[in-house]
Amino acid sequence: xxxxxxxxxxxxxxxxxxxPWYKEEVFRRREQMMRLTAFASAFLVLLLVTMLAVPSAxxxxxxxxxxxxTGIALFTAIFAxxxxxxxxxxxxxxxxxxxxxxxxxxxxxxxxxxxxSLYPDEWQTDWHRDxxxxxxxxxxxxxxxxxxxxxxxxx
Numbered sequence: 001x002x003x004x005x006x007x008x009x010x011x012x013x014x015x016x017x018x019x020p021w022y023k024e025e026v027f028r029r030r031e032q033m034m035r036l037t038a039f040a041s042a043f044l045v046l047l048l049v050t051m052l053a054v055p056s057a058x059x060x061x062x063x064x065x066x067x068x069x070t071g072i073a074l075f076t077a078i079f080a081x082x083x084x085x086x087x088x089x090x091x092x093x094x095x096x097x098x099x100x101x102x103x104x105x106x107x108x109x110x111x112x113x114x115x116x117s118l119y120p121d122e123w124q125t126d127w128h129r130d131x132x133x134x135x136x137x138x139x140x141x142x143x144x145x146x147x148x149x150x151x152x153x154x155x
Contacts, residue, residue, distance in 0.1 A: 015100050022097040029090035030132075033083050037136040040079040044143035047072070051150045068151045076144040080137055087133045094127045 101119060105111035112118040 015104055019100050022093050025093040026097055029086050033086045036083050044147055048147050065151050069148050072147050076140050083136055098124055
Protein backbone atom coordinates (compact mmCIF):
# COMPACT_ATOMS: atom_id res chain seq x y z
CA UNK A 1 0.00 0.00 0.00
CA UNK A 2 2.84 2.39 0.80
CA UNK A 3 4.45 1.73 -2.60
CA UNK A 4 1.17 2.50 -4.36
CA UNK A 5 0.76 5.70 -2.34
CA UNK A 6 4.34 6.84 -3.10
CA UNK A 7 3.85 5.99 -6.78
CA UNK A 8 0.68 8.12 -6.83
CA UNK A 9 2.56 10.95 -5.11
CA UNK A 10 5.41 10.72 -7.63
CA UNK A 11 2.93 10.77 -10.50
CA UNK A 12 1.19 13.82 -9.05
CA UNK A 13 4.53 15.60 -8.75
CA UNK A 14 5.24 14.93 -12.43
CA UNK A 15 1.78 16.21 -13.36
CA UNK A 16 2.32 19.34 -11.27
CA UNK A 17 5.49 20.02 -13.25
CA UNK A 18 3.94 19.26 -16.63
CA UNK A 19 0.66 21.11 -16.09
CA PRO A 20 2.00 24.71 -16.21
CA TRP A 21 4.23 23.84 -19.15
CA TYR A 22 1.35 22.47 -21.24
CA LYS A 23 -0.94 25.31 -20.14
CA GLU A 24 1.66 27.83 -21.35
CA GLU A 25 2.12 25.87 -24.58
CA VAL A 26 -1.62 26.02 -25.31
CA PHE A 27 -1.65 29.81 -24.86
CA ARG A 28 1.62 30.28 -26.77
CA ARG A 29 0.33 28.39 -29.82
CA ARG A 30 -2.94 30.37 -29.81
CA GLU A 31 -1.04 33.63 -29.57
CA GLN A 32 1.28 32.56 -32.38
CA MET A 33 -1.72 31.90 -34.65
CA MET A 34 -3.07 35.36 -33.87
CA ARG A 35 0.31 37.01 -34.52
CA LEU A 36 0.77 35.23 -37.84
CA THR A 37 -2.71 36.31 -38.90
CA ALA A 38 -2.16 39.89 -37.78
CA PHE A 39 1.18 40.16 -39.57
CA ALA A 40 -0.06 38.66 -42.84
CA SER A 41 -3.26 40.72 -42.71
CA ALA A 42 -1.35 43.94 -42.05
CA PHE A 43 0.98 43.20 -44.95
CA LEU A 44 -1.91 42.45 -47.31
CA VAL A 45 -3.80 45.59 -46.24
CA LEU A 46 -0.65 47.68 -46.72
CA LEU A 47 -0.15 46.14 -50.14
CA LEU A 48 -3.77 46.80 -51.08
CA VAL A 49 -3.68 50.43 -49.93
CA THR A 50 -0.37 50.99 -51.71
CA MET A 51 -1.68 49.52 -54.94
CA LEU A 52 -4.83 51.63 -54.81
CA ALA A 53 -3.13 54.85 -53.72
CA VAL A 54 -0.02 54.84 -55.86
CA PRO A 55 -0.66 54.91 -59.60
CA SER A 56 1.37 52.52 -61.65
CA ALA A 57 4.26 54.26 -63.46
CA UNK A 58 4.12 51.87 -66.34
CA UNK A 59 1.75 49.06 -67.07
CA UNK A 60 3.67 45.89 -66.41
CA UNK A 61 1.48 43.86 -68.69
CA UNK A 62 0.10 40.39 -68.12
CA UNK A 63 3.48 38.97 -67.12
CA UNK A 64 3.95 41.45 -64.26
CA UNK A 65 0.39 40.84 -63.09
CA UNK A 66 0.91 37.08 -63.20
CA UNK A 67 4.08 37.40 -61.12
CA UNK A 68 2.31 39.67 -58.61
CA UNK A 69 -0.66 37.32 -58.27
CA THR A 70 1.64 34.31 -57.89
CA GLY A 71 3.64 36.10 -55.20
CA ILE A 72 0.52 37.13 -53.32
CA ALA A 73 -0.88 33.60 -53.49
CA LEU A 74 2.40 32.09 -52.29
CA PHE A 75 2.61 34.59 -49.44
CA THR A 76 -0.89 33.69 -48.28
CA ALA A 77 -0.31 29.96 -48.73
CA ILE A 78 2.83 30.08 -46.58
CA PHE A 79 1.04 31.95 -43.81
CA ALA A 80 -1.97 29.63 -44.01
CA UNK A 81 0.38 26.67 -43.68
CA UNK A 82 2.11 28.24 -40.66
CA UNK A 83 -1.24 28.95 -39.00
CA UNK A 84 -2.41 25.37 -39.60
CA UNK A 85 0.86 24.05 -38.22
CA UNK A 86 0.38 26.10 -35.04
CA UNK A 87 -3.23 24.90 -34.84
CA UNK A 88 -2.09 21.28 -34.91
CA UNK A 89 0.47 21.90 -32.18
CA UNK A 90 -2.13 23.83 -30.17
CA UNK A 91 -4.52 20.88 -30.40
CA UNK A 92 -1.86 18.38 -29.32
CA UNK A 93 -0.94 20.54 -26.31
CA UNK A 94 -4.61 21.08 -25.45
CA UNK A 95 -5.31 17.36 -25.59
CA UNK A 96 -2.33 16.61 -23.32
CA UNK A 97 -3.41 19.39 -20.95
CA UNK A 98 -6.91 17.92 -20.64
CA UNK A 99 -5.45 14.47 -19.93
CA UNK A 100 -3.33 15.99 -17.16
CA UNK A 101 -6.39 17.80 -15.77
CA UNK A 102 -8.34 14.52 -15.79
CA UNK A 103 -5.51 12.73 -13.99
CA UNK A 104 -5.39 15.50 -11.39
CA UNK A 105 -9.13 15.05 -10.79
CA UNK A 106 -10.13 18.52 -11.94
CA UNK A 107 -13.19 17.16 -13.77
CA UNK A 108 -14.26 14.73 -11.03
CA UNK A 109 -17.35 15.70 -9.08
CA UNK A 110 -16.67 16.09 -5.38
CA UNK A 111 -12.90 15.69 -5.67
CA UNK A 112 -12.15 19.32 -4.78
CA UNK A 113 -15.55 20.86 -4.10
CA UNK A 114 -18.55 19.04 -2.73
CA UNK A 115 -21.25 18.21 -5.25
CA UNK A 116 -19.49 19.59 -8.33
CA SER A 117 -16.28 19.42 -10.29
CA LEU A 118 -13.66 22.13 -10.23
CA TYR A 119 -13.78 22.43 -14.04
CA PRO A 120 -16.98 22.14 -16.09
CA ASP A 121 -17.29 18.91 -18.09
CA GLU A 122 -17.70 20.78 -21.40
CA TRP A 123 -14.11 22.06 -21.12
CA GLN A 124 -13.02 18.56 -22.05
CA THR A 125 -14.61 18.81 -25.50
CA ASP A 126 -15.19 22.50 -26.28
CA TRP A 127 -11.78 22.84 -27.89
CA HIS A 128 -12.92 20.52 -30.70
CA ARG A 129 -15.43 23.19 -31.78
CA ASP A 130 -12.92 26.06 -31.85
CA UNK A 131 -13.61 28.19 -34.94
CA UNK A 132 -10.78 30.70 -34.59
CA UNK A 133 -8.58 29.14 -37.28
CA UNK A 134 -11.51 29.31 -39.70
CA UNK A 135 -11.80 33.03 -38.95
CA UNK A 136 -8.03 33.55 -39.40
CA UNK A 137 -7.97 31.77 -42.76
CA UNK A 138 -11.15 33.49 -43.96
CA UNK A 139 -9.65 36.91 -43.23
CA UNK A 140 -6.43 36.01 -45.07
CA UNK A 141 -8.37 34.63 -48.03
CA UNK A 142 -10.62 37.70 -48.27
CA UNK A 143 -7.65 40.08 -48.15
CA UNK A 144 -5.80 38.00 -50.72
CA UNK A 145 -8.79 38.13 -53.07
CA UNK A 146 -8.95 41.91 -52.65
CA UNK A 147 -5.25 42.33 -53.43
CA UNK A 148 -5.49 40.05 -56.46
CA UNK A 149 -8.53 42.01 -57.66
CA UNK A 150 -6.52 45.23 -57.26
CA UNK A 151 -3.72 43.71 -59.37
CA UNK A 152 -6.17 42.63 -62.07
CA UNK A 153 -8.02 45.96 -62.13
CA UNK A 154 -4.92 48.13 -62.00
CA UNK A 155 -4.60 50.31 -65.11
